[in-house]
Amino acid sequence: MSDILLKENILTNCKAAPKEEIVKKLGDMLNKSGYTTPAYTEAMLEKEKVFNTHIGFGLAIPHGVEGSNAEVIKSGIAIMTFPQGIQWGDQGTVKLVVGIAGKGDEHMDILSNIAMNCSSEEAVATIAEADVDSIYSLFTA
Numbered sequence: 001m002s003d004i005l006l007k008e009n010i011l012t013n014c015k016a017a018p019k020e021e022i023v024k025k026l027g028d029m030l031n032k033s034g035y036t037t038p039a040y041t042e043a044m045l046e047k048e049k050v051f052n053t054h055i056g057f058g059l060a061i062p063h064g065v066e067g068s069n070a071e072v073i074k075s076g077i078a079i080m081t082f083p084q085g086i087q088w089g090d091q092g093t094v095k096l097v098v099g100i101a102g103k104g105d106e107h108m109d110i111l112s113n114i115a116m117n118c119s120s121e122e123a124v125a126t127i128a129e130a131d132v133d134s135i136y137s138l139f140t141a
Contacts, residue, residue, distance in 0.1 A: 004110065005139050006033055009078040010132045016086045023048055023062045026078045026099030035076030036101045043068030044099065054091040058124040061114060063100045075106040077114075079135060081128040095128035113139060 009029045014022075027041025043064030047053065054060045064071060078099040085093040096118065102110050117138055118124050127135060 003074075004076050004106075005079070005136060006076075007132055007136050009033055009076070010135050011080045012130070012132055012135070014080045014082050016082065016084070019048060019060075019086075019088050020045060022080060022086075022097055023099070026062055026080060026097065029078040030076055030099060030101050033076060033078075035072065035074055037071045037073065040064050040068055040071035040101060043071055048089075052089050052091045054088040054094055057118060057121045058085065058093060058095040058128070059114075059118045060088050060094045060097045061100055061111070062097065063102075069103075072101045072103050075103045075110060076101050077110060077139065079139070081130070081135070083125075083128045096124050 023044050024041060027036070027044045030036045031038050031041060044062050047063060047065040050065070053062045080097045082095050082097070085095050088094040098114055100107070100110050102108070117127065127138065
């Protein structure tokens with residue numbers, strides 16, 4: 001899974017910002033790394049309007065709306081950590097935000113990997129405090 005994450009797509013100790021800015025930043029990283037077209041970022045922002053991607057444990061997983069699969073060139077993820085936590089809409093606080101772009105069945109593999117690594121609030125908090133190399137190793141194992 002090492003080709004789905006580049007070290008430059010892991011930003012640690014990020015400053016609080018509105019979730020739309022964070023989603024745009026993640027989408028831009030996915031696009032600049034060749035995982036998606038620019039339109040996928042818009043699909044991620046659109047998804048956030050209709051479905052809050054905060055899934056619990058201090059984790060949010062922004063991704064594109066249904067039908068945006070054509071904008072995914074190859075599967076990839078981008079990660080931002082917020083050790084102090086940030087408000088994610090009206091759904092609570094998040095410390096880890098993982099933007100995903102999955103091609104075909106790889107989408108489920110990516111979600112499975114995230115679920116295994118983020119199975120508790122404590123696990124998410126630990127990742128949010130980790131350095132780039134540790135996060136990279138965890139998500140590419």
